[in-house]
Amino acid sequence: MSEAVRTMMRMDAEAAQDASPQSDAGFLWDFWYPAARSTAIRGQKLVTAMLLEVPLVLGRTSEGKVFAMRDSCPHRGIPLSYGRLDGKVVECCYHGWRFDACSGQCVEIPSLSSQDKLKVERIFAGHYPCEERDGYVWVYMNAPGTKLPETIPAAPALTVFSDKYKITHLSCELPSHIDHGIIGLMDPAHGPFVHQSWFWRKRGSIHEKAKQFEAIPNGFRMSPHSPSTNSAPYQLLKKITGEPVTTTIDFVLPNIRTEEDRSGKMWFSSRATVTPVRRDLCRIDFVAAWNLFFLPVSIFSIFGKIFLRQDQETMIQQAEGLKHHPRLMLIDDADRPAKWYFALKANLIESRRTGAPMVHPMDGPVTLRWRS
């Protein structure tokens, strides 16, 4: 096909927009990302993780505080995770340099003699702010070569609406660039094709929907509404409480989708994050909490895993196609959330570059219509 024909075709598809991820790694720095489950970090174990292509070593001090260091000894680069933790200090396996686990500060270089003038305390291993929330260890990833800002926001927390509730966690890896992971997460049109299940919905139940969206800081909200009438679980909830079900779905940068469903005193709250591990790998971490007495964790987990597996299989297939760098399209209205995501991301990067306030891509509430 000639370049001219190709260009014409492109102009023809008026609503289309190139959805290829940016050519750089396309990571958003200076945000919290979940690095591991809390339960995986125990005793004096050193655990490895990777976020935004940064190798990390995670651990827990004897006081119970989690920490995250760059998994690389500042001396000769061997991963610190091959060393050991004594509850407070991480010791490198190569020459035994010792680093305070929470600050990364070097506290001892065993080879130094009494003649040496090297100021040990001026040497630091890379380290990152680290917090535990909702059963995850979160790490604040400031951009390479930058100092941490004076104040950093608190790590994200799942909203809950009562003291007593059940909670569960699921996760799966996607062989995809973060942008594909995220637009897959917010994509309303794949449901009837990818998530066909007797317990959820059938392909034949596809129908036209109109949903209102509004701008929120760093993201957008599907305004509170009654959820899809073709989804069995929502129908059940309504029957039990005898009150309408209201759903609110938010997306906020860098990677968070939350959904809150409420009906009378009953509630269900979930959060999915898509975290960039490498440029060709991301991970969905899904946490859900609820006080619905009729929904045991075991049953929810079975269905949740089926759901995630369906998305994962699709993304594995998509990755096969993306290897050949095809041109991609984003259409209106079903792909509008994806367009907002790309615009939010670009505008945030621009505002950080210039120091000017971030421009929000939405200038008011919008109703989107699609069939699903």
Ligand code: FES
């Ligand atoms: S490489 Fe770690 S102490 Fe030498």
Ligand SMILES: [Fe+2]
């Ligand atoms: Fe999905």
